Amino acid sequence: MGLLGMTTSAQAAPSAEHTSIASVKSAKIVGPIEFKRLINVHSIGTSCGKPVIASASGRGKMTLRIDDTRSVGTVLSKHIDASKGVISAGVGWDVTKSHSITVSGAKEVPSGKYGTLNAHTKYAVKKFDVQLSIDGKTRTIQKGKKAYKPIGVCFTYTQK
Template sequence: MNFRNARSGAAVAALTMSFVGVNFAAQAHSAPLHTPTTRAVTTKASSGWIAERLINVRSLGTSCGKTPIAEASGRGKMTLRIDQTESVSTSLSANINVTKGVVSAGVGWDVTKSRSITVSGSKEVPSGKYGTLKAYAKYSGKKFDAQGTNGGSWMTVGHNQTAYKPIGVCFKYSQR
């Protein structure tokens, strides 16, 4: 292969696949500086693959959940207060075709565990108004591609998969 004329991504992918194909316990990866972080994880798989890995692991930043985990409402003048602890689960793409252990190793946290989130907040409701304070889980996310092999070439078995872990709380206040 002429590496001088090959595009950097294709050359690295070809080189990585030839090294990893030799020994399934090996981990070999490299990425050009301008591409997202690549985190290859190779393991003996229980999902039907001889080995599986995550590639192109990249951060999605933070976002708020869509379903409230706590809520308080009332007519003012009053203070709405939420003080409680909730167990919030990790969120994964629906059809991830690699084991959760590989996903956990690739994203950097245990995707099978729920986390305990303390919800504590308050908001003054003005006199004559009706206020609602809602708390939502705040998540940190990662996006990745999943690959598996049965001894030959690596096959993509999931593109743009996601994993989110709860890291805190977002509040939304409305009044009428």
């Protein structure tokens, strides 16, 4: 009687483990197995952005000064055919997060002149190619794409 009771309860309530295994066994792969990755990732130095992020101007004799902290995001080449997760893994930093940079600089404007001090974001630049693999066959689908990580500031000064 004890044996019969055990058999009945085991049949009535299968464990979750058995249910999961049955689900995995019945899963089918539909379509080709495809993934993308970055290859030939390398640093190509630094670059100064074009947009002005802070500015000071005035007539001399005076000192122009900029002191600020900014949050600046990563910049990517247009039309990269890979997810931001793939790009982040390939370049070595999270391309979805902003970075805090300190903007601090000064420039003396000579007497009788009008000066303008502009700050621009300075970026570390990585260049890469995007590779596509489908069912074990790989091919490069994009070349020369870039990711720009904010690392500091560049200054430009003009005077009239």
